[in-house]
Amino acid sequence: MRSGFTWEAVAMWWTGVLALGLALAACGPDRRQVDLDFAAKEAAIQAGVAAQANARVAAAEPPPGMRPAPMVETALSCADGSMRTLRYFPEQGIAILLPEGRGKELQMEPVASGVRYAGYGIEVSGKGTSYMITMGDSAPLACTAEG
Structure with a gap:
């Protein structure tokens, strides 16, 4: 077939x-x-x-007649040898910790004296030139404001 x-x-x-x-x-x-x-x-x-x-x-420039939001920048020298920058935006009540907190807004929290910002597992507190940074469950890191 x-x-x-x-x-x-x-x-x-x-x-x-x-x-x-x-x-x-x-x-x-x-x-x-x-x-x-x-x-x-x-x-x-x-x-x-x-x-x-x-x-x-x-x-990036503010519109005519509008002023930019004031920012205060503090350089921090930390006990582990690292350098960090804390940018405050007092009118908005936020701060950003660089480099770890890039783009993460830490909210201002009330304290009797000094400053305290927290959010996203990051906490920054300070008074005068002394600061403490805590990230998650890590031990607090002592830092000193420069300048």
Whole structure:
């Protein structure tokens, strides 16, 4: 009994597929034009990125008639040899501890005297030039304000 399968039929089928693929490829855009279009789009993207960066710098300035929020920055020299920076924003009642607390706002908490800010498992308390920084379950780290 003959199944109808022949290698000649397979070869003819692949020849047809190949011919169709070549015909479709010939109908496509010129490769040089595609490269030029790609280069133009890439230049436009780069120009847009530069424009966005300039817009962010311009947006960092407060609008006319509005003053920037006051900030007090204190450099801390800590007992483990590290340097940290504490940025206070007194009008907002927040502080940011750098480098660990980058972008994390620590909320001001009431104390009898000195300062205390806490949040995200970080606590900073101080009076005069003496500060203590506690992070999570770590032992408190003694620091001294410089300047």
